Amino acid sequence: MNTRPREAVPRMRPLEVLDLDPLMAIERSAYSHPWTEAIFRDCLRAGYTCWAMEQQGELTGYAVTSLAVGEYHILNLTVRPESQGRGYGRFLLRALVNWAQTQSAETAFLEVRPSNRAALALYLSEGFNEVGLRKGYYPAARGREDALVMARVL
Helix, strand or coil, rough: CCCCCCCCCCCCEECCCCHHHHHHHHHHHCCCCCCCCCHHHHHHCCEEEEEEEEEEECEEEEEEEEECCEEEEEEEEEECCHHCCCCCCHHHHHHHHHHHHHHCEEEEEEEECCCCHHHHHHHHHHHCEEEEEEEEEEHHHHHHEEEEEEEECC
C-alpha cells in the first residue's frame, strides 16, 4: 500500500514580475552560478516566453524560452531542488514542448552541462539528441564547463 499522499498536478501560467522574489530563491538554491534578477527582468521586458509552474499556489519551477523562425530555445528550465526527482521537470519540459508545437515550432533546442546527469537523462528520454558542443559555455567552480547542445524535432 502506498502511504505517500498524492500531490496535486502542477499548473502552468505566464511568469510575472511578482514571481521574481520566489523565483530568485529557487534560482540561487538550484545553481552555483545563478542567473541574476536583472537577467530575468530583461527576459520579461524583451518578450521572451516565460513560464511559472506552481503547485497549490506555490512556485515549484519556471522556464524562460524564446521562439523565432520555427526554432524554440529553452534557455532556463528549473525545478526547486526540494521538488526534484518527482517528475516536475518532465512535466515542465512536456508543457514547453506542447506549447511550442501549438506555435508551429519545428525544432526545440537547449544547452545542458554534461555534469548535470539528471537533466541530461531527462532530455534524452524526452527525445532530445546531442547536436553540438559549446566549449567553456558555463561558469564553473574551477573555470568553465562545456555545454552539450541538444535538439528535438517537434
